[in-house]
Amino acid sequence: MELAEEDIVNIENAVAQGGDIWNNPLVANFKTKVKEYYRDFENEQCCYCKKNFQGEFNMVIDIEHILPKGKAEFRELMFITTNLNIACKRCNMKIKGSKTDFVFDINNSAQNHMDSANYRFIHPNVDTYFDHINFFQHIENDKKLIKYKIVANSEKGKYTYEYFKLNELEIDSINQAQGLVEKAEFSEKIDSTIQDRLRQAFKNI
Numbered sequence: 001m002e003l004a005e006e007d008i009v010n011i012e013n014a015v016a017q018g019g020d021i022w023n024n025p026l027v028a029n030f031k032t033k034v035k036e037y038y039r040d041f042e043n044e045q046c047c048y049c050k051k052n053f054q055g056e057f058n059m060v061i062d063i064e065h066i067l068p069k070g071k072a073e074f075r076e077l078m079f080i081t082t083n084l085n086i087a088c089k090r091c092n093m094k095i096k097g098s099k100t101d102f103v104f105d106i107n108n109s110a111q112n113h114m115d116s117a118n119y120r121f122i123h124p125n126v127d128t129y130f131d132h133i134n135f136f137q138h139i140e141n142d143k144k145l146i147k148y149k150i151v152a153n154s155e156k157g158k159y160t161y162e163y164f165k166l167n168e169l170e171i172d173s174i175n176q177a178q179g180l181v182e183k184a185e186f187s188e189k190i191d192s193t194i195q196d197r198l199r200q201a202f203k204n205i
């Protein structure tokens, strides 16, 4: 992606100011550009689990630092766009965080951040995801089929599947009943006495 001179100067000034650089308002425009660029690049999907972002606000999408900005040795990559992508909060915050266990050799990784061979998982910018994992999603009314298939025993595919616990996202309610809540059962869950109390609470304020 291309950066304007203005973006670069803003980043330089934010870094010079120190503190919470990533959340400095000076870099807000840069962050919007990154999200726009990578939403397009990823066809509106999380770079790790392929969750669909179509129609979502930018707010619910995180900018992902592949080598994490929270680690001192990778701070210099904070605004290097080839180290960035977009991810869902589950993959970015809950699973990946500031971990670096997906890198083989931590020592040279800041200098060679685009070296595919140094990453145990599928690097969203250097590797081609679908060479390692095929992703299937089919939704029919409220029934879903979501499935990940490792391509040709790919080591990176297997590692990525395990690392991001993609099995937790798989479902097949199209081909099998999964104990879905019956509509009638749901409506009876809150009986009228409780409903009255919950409504009454608003009348006393």
Ligand SMILES: [Zn+2]
Residues within 6 Å of the ligand: 046, 047, 048, 049, 050, 051, 087, 088, 089, 090, 091, 092
């Ligand atoms: Zn994800």
